[in-house]
Amino acid sequence: MKNLSDAFCPIARGLTCVGDAWSMLILRDASLGLTRFDEFRKSLGIAPTILTRRLATLTEEGLLEKRRYSERPPRDEYVLTAAGRDFLPVLILLGAWGRQYRGEGRLARYVDAETGEEIEPVAVDAVTGAKIGTRPIRVATPE
Amino acid sequence: MKNLSDAFCPIARGLTCVGDAWSMLILRDASLGLTRFDEFRKSLGIAPTILTRRLATLTEEGLLEKRRYSERPPRDEYVLTAAGRDFLPVLILLGAWGRQYRGEGRLARYVDAETGEEIEPVAVDAVTGAKIGTRPIRVATPE
């Protein structure tokens, strides 16, 4: 998909590193604590070829970090970096959208691990406090 | 990418309709007011074959609506549905991530159309008010 990354748009920039479903699902699983190749493979039912490539890309892009957890036999796992952890809100919000518009049948729920209460994710503008989408947005192009 | 949609996970559900970069960029442009085939094509530099398919999928999935704006010659445009509009927060949050971690060089800014102030998007849990990512999350599987 060519050079989206030199676009001015931060959304396009984001999409160049994490613009496909597998990558997002890997990040989801990583956020839930998975770290190993086989954990991801089994959880996602993804072909190992694809998984290898996705993990490599996410590592190059700085969302995951390869860490050796055993010297003999040599084994690596993948842990989230700060950038990877900070992607979680995007996923949670995507999930909230999915729940609202594709929520037929049984569905997993995300709950606060301490209170046990279900999370109700919303995006707000920290400046005005307004829910995003309730006020019109304009793009200010650079220069 | 097989049947993600019958997964229990709302994130996976979301990804089945909007799980690729082009779809998200189309939604971004639609949120900024674009409606016509050629507007999307020029804005994105996307091949018309792909654009046709993406628009059709987004329409089937209920994020866009085809609307005839001219009878002679017959011409259709694409406008966001409620589901499509509600996807904007996800994009804005993705953009915030892109700005933070891929923000080198000049970058567009999203501003409140009324106040003119730059938007600072955050995802919060409406229940606790806590920023998402600051408290551990658990998945509650159905049944």
Add this chain to the structure above:
DNA sequence: TTAAGTCACTATCAAAATGATATTAACATG
């Protein structure tokens, strides 16, 4: 000591998706 298992991959190859380019259909305009 050998057989079986674990785990993070790579090799191979068919099938599907993408993307570039050209073309079409249905008109309006000069």
Add this chain to the structure above:
DNA sequence: CATGTTAATATCATTTTGATAGTGACTTAA
């Protein structure tokens, strides 16, 4: 009638995917 506009298709090479099998470096159980 020639040219332009606009929402697409047609064609076809390239790229990406995905399924399946196999590998290397071990550990563990018999």
